[in-house]
Amino acid sequence: MNAKTKDKIATGVFVAVAAFIVLLLAGLLGYILFRGVGHISFDFLTSAPETIRKGGGIGPQLFNSLFLLVLTMIITIPIGLGAGIYMSEYAPANRMTNAIRLIVEVLSSVPSIIVGLFGLLVIVNLFGFGFSLFSGALALTVFNLPLMVRITEQGLKGVPREQKEASLALGLSKWKTITSVMLPIALPVILTGTILSAGRVFGEAAALLFTAGMSSPRLDFADWNPFSPFSPLNPFRPAETLAVHIWKINSEGIAPDAEQIAAGASAVLVITVLLFNFFARWLGRYLYRKFTAIK
Template identity: 50%
Template sequence: MNAKIVDKIATVCMWFAGVVILGILVAFLGYILYKGLPVLSFDFILGKPSDIESGGGVGPQLFNSFYILFLSMIVSVPIAVGAGIYLAEYAKENKLTYFIRLSTESLATVPSIVLGLFGMIIFVNFLGFGFSIIGGALTLLLLNLPVLVRVTEESINTVPNHYREASLALGATKWQTIWKVVLPNALPGIITGITLTAGRALGETAILIFTAGTTVSRHMFDTDVFAAGETLAVHMWYLMSTGLVPDRDIIADGIGALLIITILLFNLVFTIPMRIMQKRAGAIRH
């Protein structure tokens, strides 16, 4: 068979598979939004939840979702970026470096429920934090860190070497080259990795069930890191498994729509400015 015909058939098959997958995703998201958007209101998004009466909100759970995410990312991002810079720019190719990369990749593939059990043993029981926001944030850090390290290293490795050579030839030090040349060019990939990791963390349940718990503080928007830290995703799981409120199906539909909208907005907030920066940088180079 002619190679061109084979290429066209393969191209059509790939496009067909892509359209089918995209259609399934759109149908799935559309159904969730169709069921959940009518539920969303100011009282629902910022109101207090109810254990036995209908009409409760998800305000504390929404706050806890972002609070735990913030605490985990504010620690994991600097460590991950520093580790990625070290592995890409400073580390020599030896057994130690190979072991670090292998360990990072292995940790990135560990199921979240395993990390949840680890966090419960170490943070909840051994260190005595109990079911708390800090326990959930520290365990979520263990989930995010390996992925961010690999993303940072790969993003830095994609920066062409002649950028570094040109900077060094102009008299810049190695650190100045990394800070002024390498990192700005690797930033889009790093930001993309952070955004995807944050979106995954917002929908995480297994880890937080075992560490942050399935209850919330009596105080609205409680910043105490030792308070109980039920999130939106955990609250949805709890409602559909053991919840006693009569309208639990309606609340779950609202939480699903709220999670989708939140993650989409979260991605747009980071993606749009980054695209603008890339276009400006491209215009400056040309």
């Protein structure tokens, strides 16, 4: 067998594997959307589960998921970026730094149920935050920080050394070089890590069962006082997210149309994740062009 034949065989194998993965994902998404899109309506997206006998609804759960995403990203992104920048540009190369990297990698593989139990014991009980969106956001931060730190560090290390040295040679400070030269170049990589982190927020259920809770107070969307117990903007209230709601509906089996509600909620969850990914990538391209002056 000559080299050209081997190359064609290897290329065919890789193409077949890639096509299989694409078809598998397309089939999974198509199946979820096919089962659920027919159950989506304006009332379904805005009404509460209390109207379950009228067809149910996921309005509060959808809002809780989006609100939890915002809270988690507000905590995760600054800390993750700061830690990644420190590990890449400021941390000395010694055993302590290597140990920190090892700990970060181990944390990224901890099962979600363990993080949930940790959140229950420490965040909910010890710190006294109770079952709340804030507790859930802190627990999910434990999930997302390792990924954000490693992605940021690898993105900054992937910046060509010549560009960094040229910036320093022109008299820019190290911090100015990081913020004006290195971060814009590493932005696509960092954005990918942010999207992956956000996807875990949308789909996580096990950790939120022990931190955010499995029920929500009846929300008053006319009350925007964040200190009111019935305000949707209160981060210290119990909150049932969309992923938890899907699990709860299927496990309890109380609703007569539980299967239809779960199918519709699953389709909404998938569509929300897809829309978030498209928006995040558009924002990343916009920021990249703005920071690097590339049209």
